[in-house]
Amino acid sequence: MRLEFPSTNNEAEYEVLLAGLRMAIKLEVKCIKAHADSLLVANQVKGDYEAKDPKMVDYLKKSQELLQSFKKAEVIHIYRGLNKKADALSKLTSVAFDHLAKNVKVETIKRPSILEEVVASLERPQLNWMTPILRYIQEGIVPEDKKEARRLRIRALQYEIIDGGLYRRSYMGPSFKCIDYEEAEYVIR
Template sequence: MIEYFKTTRELLQSFKEAKVVHFSRGQNKKADALSKLASIAYDHLAKGVKVETIKQPSISEEVVESVEAPEFRWMTPILRYLQEGVVPEDKQEARRLKIKAL
């Protein structure tokens, strides 16, 4: 969605005046109905309903965002236990860790 938003902002600069408003699905029944069409079979639709399936995104630019994870995360003790067999000295904590690791 971010790439579509960026493309939209670039296109908006070519207009004298424009306004972009985001509506949730609950506020836009037609868009909600269209989004549900993508997950159903088309055989039962009346012949007057035309459905176009887009096989590729309209934005071809692939974007990869880098994320730096902190050195210690909630799963670090579990990974250390599974990979190296390291458990806390406290027996209760060690027991909890082994249960989480399952």
């Protein structure tokens, strides 16, 4: 990882922890044991140390929020001298990244993770082609226009909700999972 914003050592340690937790969440990991070489970060997350600096408080809150996504989560302090892999990776920051592109993936973080929450709270829920169908099936909400309402009622008969997801019924065989544009891009990739 490479941070493209000014940060203290402790902020950088939290950024690494948060990036690892986000990656584990995307991989649908259920139990995690994170090793941190920062005694301060490890002990703040465990609750042994109190975070006093406002930025550290925000990082701690974000870490605890992500840790709630796991059934079991533990953050352990490991001394840098005992963690040769982390030590070798930390030395990569002193070299140019151009020749590493083929062998080592380097994630660049442009903004602190604690700022994401502000952006996320301002976003509206994403509406897509499935939204009217879901609203009708779950809550019975139809458009005010009578023609559109009738069209939606007829169209909704072809769909069902299974485990919170929208599926199109098929006459012979399994139902088809409905996906939005972003998920479709992922599937195609």
